[in-house]
Amino acid sequence: MHLSHDLLSPYDPKDCISCCVGASSTDHLPEEAIENTLEHDEEWRPSYWSSGGQKDPAVPECLIYSLQSELCxxxxxxxxxxxxxxxxxxxxxxxxxxxxxLGYLKPPHWSETHVYVQSDAELTDDSNYVWTYTSPEFPMLQENVMQSFKLPHSVLCIGGVVKIELLGRVHKDTFDGLYYIW
Incomplete structure (x- = not known):
């Protein structure tokens, strides 16, 4: 009955992210950690994540988040x-x-309250997940604006995990000559 009530209730868009799972790399911890990507009320606090630097601009990065529910x-x-x-x-x-x-973490790594992994590499390793939906690639604007990426259709995420794949790097840093994504 709870599911049918939720399905028949008026649509109330909201932020579905519950917490951060992991990033494929991070330049400086904790100052540039994935947790900084979540919206928060403190204006003065840094609010960005930074990848590690790469010589090759084609090296991808990913950010993985847990959603509010296993059904979103x-x-x-x-x-x-x-x-x-x-x-x-x-x-x-x-x-x-x-x-x-969108998808879910494969057993036995998952329990009701904890992800059982040993390292950040395991947190982002695709072999630990089943991805039930993959979106098309969307171009990103090279602008400091909130960019909205609308999926071709609404997707039911069963499992409560979303992976954001950042493909291709644009800017080479003048300090070390490496490419970053922030």
């Missing part, structure tokens, strides 16, 4: 690339494209 209807994902006001020229460290995967 997802129709849009919003991302805002960082404009580095503290760097010369105020570069934007965006990906070229973005793609989304």
């Amino acid at each position: 209807l997802v129709d849009e994902i919003r991302i805002r690339p960082l404009k580095a006001f503290f760097r010369y020229g105020h570069p934007i460290y965006s990906a070229k494209h973005v793609r989304f995967r």
Whole structure:
């Protein structure tokens, strides 16, 4: 009855993200951790994640999040690339494209309250997940604005995990000559 009530109730769009699972890399922990990508009320707190630097701009990155429920209807994902006001020229460290995967963590790694893994690499390793939906690739604007990526249709995510794949790097950092995504 609870499911039928929720399905028949008026649609109330809201943020479905519950918590961060992991990032494929991070440049400086904890200052640039994935947790900084979640919206929060503190204006002064840093609100960005930074990948590790790469020589090859084609190296992808991913961010994985746990959703509020193991059953979520997802129709849009919003991302805002960082404009580095503290760097010369105020570069934007965006990906070229973005793609989304929805699914669940494979057993035995999952319990009601905890993900059983040993390292960040395991947290983002595709062999630990079943992806039941993969979106098309969307181009990202090289602008410091909230970008809305609407899926071709609403997707029922059974399992409560979303993976954001950041494909291609645009900006080479002047300090170390490596490509980053922020």
